[in-house]
Amino acid sequence: MKETPEQRAERLRAEALGAPSISEAEFQTRSRRAFLVAGASALVGAVGWQWVTNGPTDDRLPAVLRDGHRLNERLWRSLSSPDRLAPTFAASASEMPRVNGRYGLRGPFAPDAWTMRVLGPDGRLLDVLDLDDVRALPKVEMTTELKCIEGWSQVVTWGGARFSDFAARYASRLPARLPYVGLATPDGAYTVGMDAAAMGHPQTLLAYEMQGAPLTPEHGAPLRLATPLKYGVKSLKRIGAVRFMDARPQDFWAERGYDWYIGH
């Protein structure tokens, strides 16, 4: 049977007033107790906040939050399959990205004399390569979204060699597959640490082309990293050295308070 407006009003009223009730004395007791619990909880919260914000730091970040980054990293590494590809776009949707970040690019530089050192975990030099060595690897083009840690993003077309192909060719002398790769600019002023899973991903390139043309100096000529799996800060420009490592490599921005992993 359909409820009349009067029945509905009565039902609503009963819903509000039909709840259990207590005496005035009991209300007073509960009020006092609630006051104390609320005060104590606020105090606990304030102390906890102080503990987080003013406690020990780890690379310019409260240690608790650094641990939070590590926990998040473990969670998301376990959730993301190494085969999952970042979304790709039509090349026609791509554009020349803005220039952002000149760390490691500031000193005098002679592109023709550029070489890239390949190092083992102990720092031993495995190879010194030039651009032709990288160009000799199968060329891959991809159009992906470059996401800056600042929040902006642009669709960019990259051309280069897969890092996995590069590693297979030039790091095959290493005794085992190592969990990390460290990258540095020739002057060592900018560094990036990457996990092997992201480096071995098919969309992680040693890029020598952007928008179908050779890289310009401000975008990292002659060779840079390009990967849609991390924020742009990890796509190091003007690679001077690649080092396969068994410990977490140095990372410019991680030392300045950012998450080391920042994986997408």
Place this chain on the structure above:
Amino acid sequence: MADTPPDVPPAGRAVQKHPRAVRWMHWVNFPLLTVMVWSGLLIYWAYDPYRIGWGETTLVKFFPDGFYEALGLPRQLAKGMAYHFFFGWLFAINGVLYVLYTAFSGEWRHLVPDRFALEESVQVALHDVGLRTTLPPQGRYNAAQRLTYSAVIVMGAVMVLTGLAIWKPTTLAWLTALFGGYQAARTVHFVVTVGFVLFFAVHVAQVVRAGWANFWSMVVGYERVRPTPAADPFVDGPAVPASVVPASAPLAPDAP
């Protein structure tokens, strides 16, 4: 007292209003939401393109430099991200627990809008701004409250989902695509944040209006019942039914 339903407690007693779990989750959410908005602003500062306007005309810029300076927000992107991705989990967990609690305890009956909610919310709003004298029937919450308290839960879910879509646009690429892409998800995330801030402003204003008994019931869980004052014979108006009501209900039905 023949017209007083037997289940209505007599004056001098206090009626249960907010279960303990809801009170805890409500008050835990307050600092969590504050931390999320604050750390979100630290992040947003690094790329702050949003505005209300058209062409060259900007009505509202999010945000003017003075806003960031006044709140001490600039140049703390790394810090903002660290807080956001830590406290975001607590915010999400608290929200999920709230939804589970209200669903399984039956509390949702007081909160979910019924089919009269839209029209009655307009009436409540008109009443609250003084354009209407009477209020539609209501239970523990009026129609506007039901709509709002349900909307903020949906907003919280959208915040968590868009947040995940921006945070993990490769691992959760389907989610990012669902919101129309990376930048679209970021825009939704921002707009809903503005919605939360507006909700907070109205919520606090209405709590102040509703008075102390209503506020305190969110701490202690109970609200005193008091007799309805007799209708003033010198003032024209609808006769007030002789019964007892919670202090904040029909007298200040806009209790948030």
